[in-house]
Amino acid sequence: MSTLTTNYLTPTGREEDWRFTPLSRLAGLHDSTVEIGEGVAFDLSIVPTGVSFEILDRSLVTASSKTKDLVISRVRETVTQIAKLAIAANSEIADPIYLNRKASGGKPIFSRTIINAGANSHATLVVENIGTEILGEEIEIILEPGSHLTFISLQEWDTQAVHVGRHHAVIGKDASFKSFVVTIGGSVVRLLPTVEYSGQGSSAELNGVYFATEGQHLEHRIHVDHNIPNAKSRVNYKGALSGNNARTVWIGDVYIHAAAEGTDTYELNRNLLLSDGARADSVPNLEIETGEIVGAGHASTTGRFDDEQLFYLQSRGISADIARRLVIRGFFSDIIGRIGIPAIEERVMNRIDAELESVGV
Amino acid sequence: MSTLEIKNLQVSVATETGFTEILRGVDLTINSGETHAIMGPNGSGKSTLAYSIAGHPKYTITGGSVTLDGADVLAMTVDERAKAGLFLAMQYPVEVPGVSVTNFLRTAVTAIRGEAPKVRTWVGEVKTAMAALHMDNSFAERNLNEGFSGGEKKRHEILQLELLRPKFAILDETDSGLDVDALRIVSEGVNRVAENSDLGILLITHYTRILRYIKPDFVHVFAGGRIVEEGGPELADKLEEKGYAEYISA
Numbered sequence: 001m002s003t004l005t006t007n008y009l010t011p012t013g014r015e016e017d018w019r020f021t022p023l024s025r026l027a028g029l030h031d032s033t034v035e036i037g038e039g040v041a042f043d044l045s046i047v048p049t050g051v052s053f054e055i056l057d058r059s060l061v062t063a064s065s066k067t068k069d070l071v072i073s074r075v076r077e078t079v080t081q082i083a084k085l086a087i088a089a090n091s092e093i094a095d096p097i098y099l100n101r102k103a104s105g106g107k108p109i110f111s112r113t114i115i116n117a118g119a120n121s122h123a124t125l126v127v128e129n130i131g132t133e134i135l136g137e138e139i140e141i142i143l144e145p146g147s148h149l150t151f152i153s154l155q156e157w158d159t160q161a162v163h164v165g166r167h168h169a170v171i172g173k174d175a176s177f178k179s180f181v182v183t184i185g186g187s188v189v190r191l192l193p194t195v196e197y198s199g200q201g202s203s204a205e206l207n208g209v210y211f212a213t214e215g216q217h218l219e220h221r222i223h224v225d226h227n228i229p230n231a232k233s234r235v236n237y238k239g240a241l242s243g244n245n246a247r248t249v250w251i252g253d254v255y256i257h258a259a260a261e262g263t264d265t266y267e268l269n270r271n272l273l274l275s276d277g278a279r280a281d282s283v284p285n286l287e288i289e290t291g292e293i294v295g296a297g298h299a300s301t302t303g304r305f306d307d308e309q310l311f312y313l314q315s316r317g318i319s320a321d322i323a324r325r326l327v328i329r330g331f332f333s334d335i336i337g338r339i340g341i342p343a344i345e346e347r348v349m350n351r352i353d354a355e356l357e358s359v360g361v
Numbered sequence: 362m363s364t365l366e367i368k369n370l371q372v373s374v375a376t377e378t379g380f381t382e383i384l385r386g387v388d389l390t391i392n393s394g395e396t397h398a399i400m401g402p403n404g405s406g407k408s409t410l411a412y413s414i415a416g417h418p419k420y421t422i423t424g425g426s427v428t429l430d431g432a433d434v435l436a437m438t439v440d441e442r443a444k445a446g447l448f449l450a451m452q453y454p455v456e457v458p459g460v461s462v463t464n465f466l467r468t469a470v471t472a473i474r475g476e477a478p479k480v481r482t483w484v485g486e487v488k489t490a491m492a493a494l495h496m497d498n499s500f501a502e503r504n505l506n507e508g509f510s511g512g513e514k515k516r517h518e519i520l521q522l523e524l525l526r527p528k529f530a531i532l533d534e535t536d537s538g539l540d541v542d543a544l545r546i547v548s549e550g551v552n553r554v555a556e557n558s559d560l561g562i563l564l565i566t567h568y569t570r571i572l573r574y575i576k577p578d579f580v581h582v583f584a585g586g587r588i589v590e591e592g593g594p595e596l597a598d599k600l601e602e603k604g605y606a607e608y609i610s611a
Contacts, residue, residue: 307418312455313465315415316521317443317472326468330459330504 011070020249020281022217025188027108029136029164030071038079039109041137042099042127050091050121056082061114064140065168069192071136072166079112085125089118089144096124096152096341101131108134108162115139117147117175124150124341129185132158137165143175145199150178152344156351157185166192171231173199180339181208181220181237184351188217195233196225203232207335209348211355212278214243221251222267226260235267238335240328240352241278242359252284256296264294271302272331274361324361325353363430363446363528365391365561371424372406372413383409385586386425389563391529396555396562398572398597401583402605407565408452410583411533415449416442429528444473446528450518450535457505462517463487465505466524473525490523494550511538512547519550529561530554536571548574569601584608 010032011018018030028034044053061082067073087093117123121144143149153167163186169177183189195204204224212218224233239248252267271280284298305324313323332352339345372384383406391397401407413420414427416439427434429445437445457465466487471477478486491500494516506514515535522530532551536544552575554560564575572594580596581588582605589608590596 306455308455309457311417311439312451312457313469314439315443315449315451316465316469316525317440318468319440319472320438322468322472323440326460326465327457330457333459 009070017069017221020219021190022188025162025217026164027134027162029074029108029134029162032074036074036078036108036110036136038081039102039104039111040081040083041102041111041113041135042083043102044085044097044099048093048095048097050088050093051097051123052086052088054084056084058082064142064170065196067138067166067168069166071164072138072192075110075112075136075138078110083111083113084116085113086116087118087121087123087147087149090120091118091123092121093123096126096344099125099127101127101129101133103131104133106132106134109136111135111137113137113139115141115151117141117143117149119144120146122148125152126344127151127153129153129155129157129163132160134162135165139165139167141167141169141177143169143171143177143202145173145175147172147175149175150180150340152180152339153182153191154348155181155183155186155189155191157189159185159187161186163189163191165190166194168192168194168196169204171195171197171199171202171204174201175199176203176205178205179207180335181206182348182351183208183210183218183220184355186216186218190219190221192221192223194223194225197228197231200228200230204234206233206235207338208237209332209335209352210237210239210248211352212239212241212246212248213355213359215245217247217249219249221249221253223253224255224265224267226254226256226263226265229260230262231260232264233267234265236335237269238271238332239280240272240274240331240355241280242274242361244277246278249281250283252298252300254286254296254298256286256288256290256293258289261290261292262294263296265296267298269300270331272328273302273304274328274359321361325356328352328356328361363393363561365447365529366428367414367425368427369425370410370413370427371422372409373421373423374409374419375421380421382423383420383586384413387587389581389588391561391563393528393559393561394555395579396564396575396577397579397581398564398566398577399581399583400566400569400597400600402609403567405583406586407583408533411449411531411563411565414442414447414531415439440472443525443527448522448525448527448530450515450522450530450532452534452537454506454509454514454518456507458507460505461501462503462505463501466501466521469521470524487524490520493523493553494520495546496520512540512543515539515543515547516550519547522554523550526554526558527560529563531563531565533565534567535564536566536568544571545574551575569597572597582608
């Protein structure tokens with residue numbers, strides 16, 4: 001029996017950060033009176049040349065970022081064995097590195113992972129989230145100067161899974177971070193794709209695709225912290241919803257500090273409601289402390305299916321169901337097409353097709 | 362030889378205050394190989410006629426019939442009408458983001474012909490049709506109608522006319538927004554399809570300009586939701602000279 005050294009307040013749901021989240025469905029991940037065990041979240045069956053994977057005691061690890069999130073604070077408090085994946089400096093890893101989720105038998109667990117992309121390295125990491133896990137996790141991603149990392153997190157959970165996580169990148173000088181968050185499965189998924197910068201000339205491209213069907217709660221809370229000058233960020237998330245109580249939440253916080261002159265940022269969220277009874281919340285939020293920037297903007301739209309598009313396609317002989325699929329595939333295609341790995345692009349598109357099939361579109 | 366027959370067609374649209382009647386009994390018969398021009402002032406219901414035949418959900422048919430070789434067009438879904446051989450070249454083709462022209466054309470042709478076109482011949486077929494309309498090859502990779510200029514949209518409509526090979530084409534203000542060169546290229550495209558396939562054409566226009574390139578066999582004057590005068594090509598010349606004033610006041 002471990003005792004928490006800090007007394008974390010269990011959120012009530014009235015807090016700004018938690019007001020959208022169905023706390024009663026988190027299986028206690030958020031509740032400081034419920035003890036959660038720890039587990040190593042990943043297996044790396046094949047470790048490619050230029051990559052190392054080890055389990056470290058927490059006495060050897062220092063967090064690279066601060067967090068106020070209560071679940072993530074509990075994760076840090078609880079987890080003693082931390083997985084670390086490192087990509088050697090100057091290495092170019094051609095094939096994607098797959099991190100397979102290790103099954104924990106449905107028992108709620110906390111886990112912590114650190115990813116380090118060495119200076120001037122090039123690599124792509126794919127996290128495959130499958131099965132029925134109840135998981136609170138943090139993945140910290142450190143990009144050393146000049147590194148280029150593509151981070152793909154596929155939430156292909158079974159319907160009962162609960163996933164509360166933070167994917168935080170610290171981006172070094174002239175480094176570029178590209179992320180794709182694809183959330184299709186799970187009962188409740190609440191992810192915090194967050195970014196800060198540790199050197200100038202750095203850039204972040206945060207992309208996301210989600211599809212909520214009946215009863216699913218899929219929440220993405222993006223935070224881009226422009227804490228230094230001359231960094232760039234692009235955020236582009238798109239979601240579709242269909243079915244009763246299909247629910248999505250997208251929060252896009254971009255903070256430009258007074259020191260962050262030369263910042264270039266744009267964020268976009270689009271939601272497509274395919275049926276009644278679904279609800280999408282979209283809250284872009286831009287705070288700017290300096291006017292000396294290259295650009296800062298945001299856009300957010302939530303709309304229904306465009307009947308004129310449907311009519312146009314049908315008037316060319318295309319049946320209504322194929323026309324709807326064409327339009328929805330088209331809606332997601334600009335983001336999916338940027339993944340750049342054909343096998344994963346196809347896998348994501350197939351998942352979307354399967355979702356459409358399941359809701360009868 | 363096919364026949365598109367419109368009898369006493371009455372059409373309304375829903376508004377905030379109830380239904381507004383737009384078409385008040387339209388009678389028109391078009392046979393294969395014939396070109397009919399429908400001319401009339403703005404707001405006379407010309408486009409409503411076009412969209413009603415194509416099956417746009419905004420319009421409610423309150424009376425009359427449309428048949429294609431005896432088959433009840435009004436009972437068909439929108440895609441069934443296209444498969445039966447009707448084609449509407451739209452005045453404002455709709456943008457569909459993320460769907461490439463090449464994917465769209467292939468999907469449409471597959472639906473209309475009932476089988477996917479042979480890969481070997483298909484690419485050549487599209488390239489030839491595009492070249493004839495002075496369209497660059499890169500056009501095929503663009504998103505459907507997205508960011509197209511007015512001229513590009515109209516050329517793309519006629520490209521579809523060439524590839525889908527309908528029995529009857531309704532051209533809704535295809536001349537609007539075209540400069541002289543684009544008008545000539547688009548008109549030549551329509552004439553080429555008509556010569557090769559015995560196409561019946563319903564050409565809807567406000568201006569006589571396009572009739573210099575696409576010669577009508579019959580001209581119908583449309584006003585107040587019905588055809589108010591009919592004649593041969595000479596009727597267009599009269600309209601060019603005198604305008605629609607006498608029909609509007611009537």
